[in-house]
Each structure stands twice: as structure tokens, then as C-alpha cells.
Amino acid sequence: MHLERIEISGFRGIKRLSLSFKELTVLIGENAWGKSSLLDALCLALSPDAEFYEFNFSDFHIDHALGNERATEIQIVLHWYEDYKGEHNARRYRGFQPFLSEKDGIKHFYYQIHSHIENDKIITNRQFLHPNGHGISHPDTDKFIRQLMVLHPIVRIRDSRRLHEERHDGSNEQTSAQTPQELRVQKRLDNTCRRLMTQPGHVSTAEIKSSITTLRSLVDHYFAFAPHQRSKALSPHYSSLQQSNTHGLYANPFDQLIQPHMTKQARLLLMGLLNEYIRARGPVELKRISRPIMILEDPEGRLHPIMLHQAWAFIQNMPMQKILTTNSPELLTSAPLTAIKKLIRQPHKTEVYGVDNGELSKDDTRKVTFHVRMHRPSAFFARVWLLVEGETEVWLFNEMAHLNGYNLAAEGIQIIEFAQSGLKPLIKLAKILGIEWHLVADGDPAGKKYAEKVRNMLGDDPERERLTVLPARDIEHFLYKNGYEPLFRDLANITDTKIPMRKIIHKVLRKTAKPDMALAIVKYTRDEKNNRTPLLIRWVLKRIVAMSRGFG
Secondary structure, eight states: OOOEEEEEEEEETTTEEEEOSSSEEEEETTTSHHHHHHHHHHHHOOOOTOOOOOGGGGGGGGEGGGTTTOOOOEEEEEEOOOOTTGGGGGGGGGGGGGOOOOOOOOOOOEEEEEEEETTTEEEEEEEOOOOOOOBOTTTTTHHHHHHHHHHHHHHOOGGGGGGGGOOOOOOOOGGGGHHHHHHHHHHHHHOOOOOOHHHGGSSOHHHHHHHHHHHHHHEEEHHOOOHHHHHHHHHHHHHHHHHHSOOOSSSHHHHHHHHHHHOHHHHHHHHHHHHHHTTTTTTTTTOEEEEEEOEEEEETTTHHHHHHHHHHHHHTTTTOOEEEOHHHOOHHTTGGGGGEEEEEEEHHHHHEEEETSSSOHHHHHHHHIIIITOOOGGGGGEEEEESSSSHHHHHHEEEEHHHHHHOOOTTTEEEEOOTTTTTTHHHHHHHHHEEEEEEEEEEEEHHHHHHHHHHHHHHHHHSHHEEEEEESSSHHHIIIIIIIHHHHHHHHHHOOOTTTTHHHHHHHHHHHHHHHHHHHHHHHHHHHSSSOOOHHHHHHHHHHHHHHTTTT
């Protein structure tokens, strides 16, 4: 079975949140938008030690928008689904029959943690639920909740910096669960990783191979690494991993470690990742029936992009549910588009935005994958997209923004040239990801067609919020008419007043690169005693900055 959804209310930084999971889920979002609280909720609900967490007053959400009012209830609900029809008959799930419901021939169940404050005391109840939300009465509820924790424990790795930490403290509580032989094996593995890091030339190929074999045995022992074969064959949950496997990944993650082209540094990284994965189980040795859910926080920390992609290929190939958090545009170039979930904190709840199957056509997906995810992955982290037609506008709006006291990157604004990818796929993606957007279109026939497409996609939004049409055929003609004629004549080296505007602009564009022309426009604007930025451009900048500052 797999975790399909979590519902949270009143817990730490989360007022309300509903999030669905896939085989791989990549979480992005700004600081204080609830990612850590979400992961904490998962960890306490599915603790590897199968112990029940005791809530305290600091766990209850405080609404700073309502005078620091503290919530009086916490609710966490986990929704589980079969990976394939009939999985509930497997021995590990057989005891859960009293709690199962059926939908479309697939069995599923709900597990709820509810905590509330009563007379300055915290009272917590745990139970399984009917689909209608009513509790299921059963004498062994606590036993089966602990069994669920054993079956699907959370293994949480904080960030890549921990992969290189040396542990000199022999009193680690984890050692209490290890036999003397296991401790010797772990110590040997730690020693190899440390020597690879400090003296890579002194570590032989034979020693690396031996350590890889040790890792394989440890992982097989602690985690029963491979998923159920029937599960992989029949479940769309696992097939999604194969569909996203477009980078020539290996059938077994360990195979990547023994490839001849792998450098010792790359092997160190991947061995360290697996070693940390083993350690992250905590003081309790997991059972062979366990199917852990791995949480990996910010794997890009201190990793070179090349090493990050190598680590990502390894992580992606681990056959288990994985939840990643990242602030890395580099990582998003590798993650499947449908795996990305963006968290945005609103006054009443934390909204979750993501591309679910069917929302974008194949052609739309191809376009946004190439022009956004591959070439502008940082756009996924933006609050606002300013959509413009050409290269000149990209340079011009960035420079004009600085001239008017705005730092677009710091405001969370990304300028995207849409001519190559098309307009509709970008607007669709912006809406799906909860990103605000505004279009600046030329006044020529092509620009008017773009403007009409925007009007057809406005919905209930007012046109002035989403669309600006230049009162000229393009940005160059607009500027020429708004105080920049002397600059264009100077760039074209033309003083004859009888030569029409169109020919002057054409000559400038032939002899001057667009970035150079944009910089010349900005320099001309800056050199004037008064800011000569056209009013329309200042209005657009003010509008998109206001959109961005309205977030959070």
C-alpha cells in the first residue's frame, strides 16, 4: 500500500493543508510556508520506533493574522491505497480488514490523529475512520496503528551536509539496536567513506567494491530494499517511476555504484547517501516487512550541480515512496513535471499547486518542459511571471526595474519570453502552479492576437490586471514615440528629419544587438535629469511588484 494523501489542520505552521503524494513528490515553496511542519507531521504519525507522540502546546498553530490566536485542535489524517487489487490479502495487511473501505475495486483506509486542548490539558485520540469521517470502534486500534508505523516508517534525511558528518560520539543511541558484528561492519563502512573524503588516492578499488557489497547487505537487511514484484507490475503507483525514467537509470540503484565511469568522489557521495539512509532509521531496527517512506530535505546543500544530478539519478531509482524538498532549480530540471508540488501560504490555508495528469496536453507539456523546466527552472519558484514577446523586453524591463528602485529577482518576479514556447501553455502552467502573471503585448497584428488569447483566458480576472497592449507596433516604436527619438537617431547616426521613424528603427536594429540597444536605452534614461521611464512601463512594473508583494 502507499500513502495517497495527508490532511492537516492546526499543526505548527499549518492552518489547513491537503496534499496528495505520488511515488515521487518534490515539494517547493518559500520559507515559513509549511514544508517543515508537513514533514514533522509525517514523522510523528509514522515514527520508526512505533511510539505515540505526545503533543505539547507549542504544536498548536498560532494565527498571527488574527492577533496570535492559538488553535485548540490538531488533526492529521493519512489516506492509504492499495498498490494493486488484492494487496490487502497479503499477510502484512491481513489484520487491517476491519478498517478497509473500497473504491473502484481498490481497498483503502484512513488513519486519524486528533488532539485538542481541554481545561489546559492536551487530549489526543488515534483511530481509523470510515470514509464518512466517523471513527471505527475496535479493541485493538492502538496495536494496528503501531503495526502501520512498522510497515511504513518515515526515514528522514535532513540535507546532504549530513552525508559528510563524522561521528566520533560512540554513545549514539542507534548502537543500542545493533549487534557487535553490525557495529563492526558500520565502523568499517564509515572508515572507508572518511578515507575517500580525506585521502582518496589511498582507497583501493577492491576496498570500494567491498564497501559497496557491505552497503548492499546492510540495506537488504534493514529495509528489504526492493518492492513487491507484483506491486511493481500491476500498480500505476510504481509504473509512474518507470515512466519518468528517461535518463538511462539502472534497474537496481546499487548498479550505479559499480559502473567503471564513476569517480571516487561520486562513489563517496552515493555511498554516503545510502549510509545516511541506513542511519536515519533511528535506534530501532526496521523489520523485513517494512516499506519505508523516504524524506530527503534539500539534497542540493553543498553539492556541485554535476554531483547533484548523479545523486538525483540514484535517489530517483530507489523503489519506494520518496518525498523531497528543494530550493534548487538544477534539481527541477531532472524531476518529472507531475512530481512537483508548490506550497503557497494563504490567510486561511496552505494551498497546494501541481500538474496532475491530463491538465496539460502532450504538446503543452513538451513546450513548457523545454522552455521552462529545462531552460528557466528558476521560474517555478517565482511569485509572478511577466510575459513578454521578445529579447528586447527581457533586457529592458529588468534594467528599467533597477532604474525605478525594484529588484525583480528579490521580488520573486521572472520575465519570460513566450514567443518560442507559445502563450497558452505558459498561462496554463502559471495558473496550475498558482503563479500570478501579466502579459505585455505589441500593438501589431501578432500582438493583438496574443492579447485576444489572454482575454479568452481571463475568467473572472479584470483585463488590466493581466494585460498591457503597447500603443505602438512594438517596444522600439513605443519608445521612439515616448521621448527616445534622439537616442534612436544617434544610434542610427541619422540627423535628417525627413527620414521616417520606421527606417530609423530598422537601421538601429540591423547594426545594434538587442541587449546593447536595451542598455543604451537605460543609460539614456539614467543620464536625463528626470527619470524618463515611460509612464506605461512604470505602471507595469508597479503592477507586477504589487502582485508579488500580495503573496504570503
